[in-house]
Every structure is written in structure tokens, then in C-alpha cells.
Amino acid sequence: MEPWRLFWTVFLGVLCSAEAGLMGDQCDWTGSGLTSTTERAVTPVYLRCREGSISWVYPRGALRLLFRPPLPADERDFRVCVRVIRRPDPPDLFHTLLVNDTETPERFPARLFVEGARRLVPLYAPNDGDPRELRCFRSRHGRAALYVEAEPEDGPQRREATFKYEARPLVRRHDPSTADCRPCSESELELAFCTSDLVSRGVIISSESREDLDTTQLTVRLTKLIRATSGGETKDKPDLEDEDDYYRYDTDNTLQHPHRSHKRRRSPHSLHAHVHVPAACGAAAGAGEFLVMARRRLGRYALVCAPRLDDWERVVAARDADGAAHCTLQH
The missing domain is CATH 2.40.50 (OB fold (Dihydrolipoamide Acetyltransferase, E2P))
Incomplete structure (x- = not known):
């Protein structure tokens, strides 16, 4: 059985009794897998902003991120984009062109799955062969949930799963996420x-x-x-x-x-x-x-x-x- 299918099966069996851990209800969330006493724990995190970041130190078990961004009354569905962070970002403004984009990316210590109607749909895995660190998906009937499954621990070294997210309405005015490339009025x-x-x-x-x-x-x-x-x-x-x-x-x-x-x-x-x-x-x-x-x-x-x-x-x-x-x- 494929690992992600196995995780889905295990998750269904332990959801009701899983340790919830600390819940988030904000834009950003920071937590540690060391607070979990079992590798099957699922921590729910509620994100009610249009953008923010997640930082999971010593990831263990899984997170269930539920996106509920503020939307206009006539807009129900939205698009979520997630960017996994594998190396430090360069500064916004810099004097030298020798910035840290040349640093070797680290392996991201988790896999991402989008919650579908009956199964989890893979979104990102460190070894999926897709070099993109930016992945997007759409909500279903006004709901969107993302599962972050920690990879198995490999020794005592410090690991951190950090990523940024953005949730935007499907219909939007001209902004950076619009890819129609037209000039501005x-x-x-x-x-x-x-x-x-x-x-x-x-x-x-x-x-x-x-x-x-x-x-x-x-x-x-x-x-x-x-x-x-x-x-x-x-x-x-x-x-x-x-x-x-x-x-x-x-x-x-x-x-x-x-x-x-x-x-x-x-x-x-x-x-x-x-x-x-x-x-x-x-x-x-x-x-x-x-x-x-x-x-x-x-x-x-x-x-x-x-x-x-x-x-x-x-x-x-x-x-x-x-x-x-x-x-x-x-x-």
C-alpha cells in the first residue's frame, strides 16, 4: 500500500482519539512535534487570514490545516497557494548581488496532502520529482484543508517544516497573483x-x-x-x-x-x-x-x-x- 494511502487509513482510525495538541486560530502558527506523545497524533490548526506562515519544529505526526479566509459575502470559493521554505530568503533590499539564493536547498521534512471528498490528494513530497516549491489548490464548496505529514525521524538532528500560505478569492482584481500579464490601467x-x-x-x-x-x-x-x-x-x-x-x-x-x-x-x-x-x-x-x-x-x-x-x-x-x-x- 502506498505510504500516503496508509496514512489516510490510519488517520481515519485515530481521528476521534488523536491528541489534538495546541490549536491555532490566527494568521500564523508555530508549534513543536515534541508536545506529541505519539507519532499518530493529528493537530488541528485553524487559519482565518488571507496569508500567513506555519513553522513546525521537530515535526511529528501530522497537522490538519483548515483554511477559512475572510471573503466578500458573494464569494465563497478560493484558491490556496503554499510555498515550502527550503533555504533562507534573500533580503528585500540589498547592496551586493551575491545574495543567498545560491545556498543549497535543504530537504523539506514533511509531505502535503489536500483533503478531497473521499481521499487525500498528494500536493507536495520531497522526492516527487517536481522542483516547484510553490503549489496551489482550490477550495471545495467553500472549504479547504491541508494535511502536513511529518517524514520519519532520522536521528536527533533539529528539523523544521516551514512554509508560507496565501488564500485568495477565485475572482480578483489585478494583483501579483494574476497571471494574465496585461498592462495596468x-x-x-x-x-x-x-x-x-x-x-x-x-x-x-x-x-x-x-x-x-x-x-x-x-x-x-x-x-x-x-x-x-x-x-x-x-x-x-x-x-x-x-x-x-x-x-x-x-x-x-x-x-x-x-x-x-x-x-x-x-x-x-x-x-x-x-x-x-x-x-x-x-x-x-x-x-x-x-x-x-x-x-x-x-x-x-x-x-x-x-x-x-x-x-x-x-x-x-x-x-x-x-x-x-x-x-x-x-x-
């Missing part, structure tokens, strides 16, 4: 400027196919960083004097805090960022300066809109003339 450009995690003028200096993420990774040299929200601790984060969640740079990319004197500056450095585009879009490096707008999705910047700078300047001029902009537009 003027209203979408304005919305993207006001709401994106990264807004910067920049030059695309290289593109790389990322088969593991099913994306094209664009490396952007930033020429004027207008806004960047912090994504957490990183190894190569630009040197900051405090823990503000918001940073602003001058045109020469020297760091300034919004409420401090402009006379205090650091030595200028070229800043770069990786921005991801769905592989189906066929994006590539191009000449000229763009206004790059991206949102953080599953731990990485995902491109929302990238108009050429002269096109964006025309949009700003038109919005300034009619005074209808939702926020203060810049270029």
Missing part, C-alpha cells in the same frame, strides 16, 4: 502606487528563470526608492538605526528617516531588489527606467505594475490636475 497604477510594499524607480539589469517558484526573477537596480515596508529580519538588511517599518531613500539611495534632518546621510550605495513575475508572462530585462510597484507575496516581492517612467509622469500630471488622487503621487 491608469486607475490600477494609482492604486498600486498607494498600496504596494515596494515603490521605486529602477532599471531592470537582469532576469532569471526560477523554476522552483514558477516565476521569472527580475533584478532591479533602484534609482529612487519612494517606499519600502519592512518584511522582517534579514541577514543583509541595509544598516538601520532603529526598527521602523518604513524607510525612504533619496535619489542617490542614501538612507534617510522621514522625521530626521536631511543633513544626516550615510554613504551612498547602489540598492537592488528581486521582483518576481509569473513565468508565463515571459518577462525580461529591458532598457530604460521604470516605476516598479510590487507587493510582498509568500515572502517575495511580486510585481503589480511597472510603467515606464515617462508614462507614469503623465499619469501623475493628469491626477494632479484633477486633484482626484487617492494619495500623494510621486515620480
Whole structure:
């Protein structure tokens, strides 16, 4: 009998009497398999946000993740994407191109199964031959559950099953997870400027196919960083004097805090960022300066809109003339 079928059979037999462990009811969940006294324990975790992360240290037994994201009243079904983390992410912004994307991926110590009508459907396994670390599935009748089954222990070494998830309505406005690759309208450009995690003028200096993420990774040299929200601790984060969640740079990319004197500056450095585009879009490096707008999705910047700078300047001029902009537009 195949291992995942065996697990399904065992699970049916022990569900009623399994140790539940600690339940989650939030965006993120962190737990340890050391709290389980049996390898057949199933821990239920309730996730009621559109995105978040799971960190399972010393995985043992299984988790049952039940997704219940907040949705508009007229939208019932949704799509869940899960990205397993096998190596550290590079920083959001970095000065050197020698970032940690070159680290050797570690083996993910668990397998993922989607709960179907009558069986578990394999979604991810370390040895399934599929290099993608990003896997997606759809809800059924407004419900979606994912089983995370720990692989057998192999010695006393520390293991950690970490992954990020995102749950989005099936019908959605233009956003990073839309793969139609169409240009943004003027209203979408304005919305993207006001709401994106990264807004910067920049030059695309290289593109790389990322088969593991099913994306094209664009490396952007930033020429004027207008806004960047912090994504957490990183190894190569630009040197900051405090823990503000918001940073602003001058045109020469020297760091300034919004409420401090402009006379205090650091030595200028070229800043770069990786921005991801769905592989189906066929994006590539191009000449000229763009206004790059991206949102953080599953731990990485995902491109929302990238108009050429002269096109964006025309949009700003038109919005300034009619005074209808939702926020203060810049270029």
C-alpha cells in the first residue's frame, strides 16, 4: 500500500482519539512535534487570514490545516497557494548581488496532502520529482484543508517544516497573483502606487528563470526608492538605526528617516531588489527606467505594475490636475 494511502487509513482510525495538541486560530502558527506523545497524533490548526506562515519544529505526526479566509459575502470559493521554505530568503533590499539564493536547498521534512471528498490528494513530497516549491489548490464548496505529514525521524538532528500560505478569492482584481500579464490601467497604477510594499524607480539589469517558484526573477537596480515596508529580519538588511517599518531613500539611495534632518546621510550605495513575475508572462530585462510597484507575496516581492517612467509622469500630471488622487503621487 502506498505510504500516503496508509496514512489516510490510519488517520481515519485515530481521528476521534488523536491528541489534538495546541490549536491555532490566527494568521500564523508555530508549534513543536515534541508536545506529541505519539507519532499518530493529528493537530488541528485553524487559519482565518488571507496569508500567513506555519513553522513546525521537530515535526511529528501530522497537522490538519483548515483554511477559512475572510471573503466578500458573494464569494465563497478560493484558491490556496503554499510555498515550502527550503533555504533562507534573500533580503528585500540589498547592496551586493551575491545574495543567498545560491545556498543549497535543504530537504523539506514533511509531505502535503489536500483533503478531497473521499481521499487525500498528494500536493507536495520531497522526492516527487517536481522542483516547484510553490503549489496551489482550490477550495471545495467553500472549504479547504491541508494535511502536513511529518517524514520519519532520522536521528536527533533539529528539523523544521516551514512554509508560507496565501488564500485568495477565485475572482480578483489585478494583483501579483494574476497571471494574465496585461498592462495596468491608469486607475490600477494609482492604486498600486498607494498600496504596494515596494515603490521605486529602477532599471531592470537582469532576469532569471526560477523554476522552483514558477516565476521569472527580475533584478532591479533602484534609482529612487519612494517606499519600502519592512518584511522582517534579514541577514543583509541595509544598516538601520532603529526598527521602523518604513524607510525612504533619496535619489542617490542614501538612507534617510522621514522625521530626521536631511543633513544626516550615510554613504551612498547602489540598492537592488528581486521582483518576481509569473513565468508565463515571459518577462525580461529591458532598457530604460521604470516605476516598479510590487507587493510582498509568500515572502517575495511580486510585481503589480511597472510603467515606464515617462508614462507614469503623465499619469501623475493628469491626477494632479484633477486633484482626484487617492494619495500623494510621486515620480
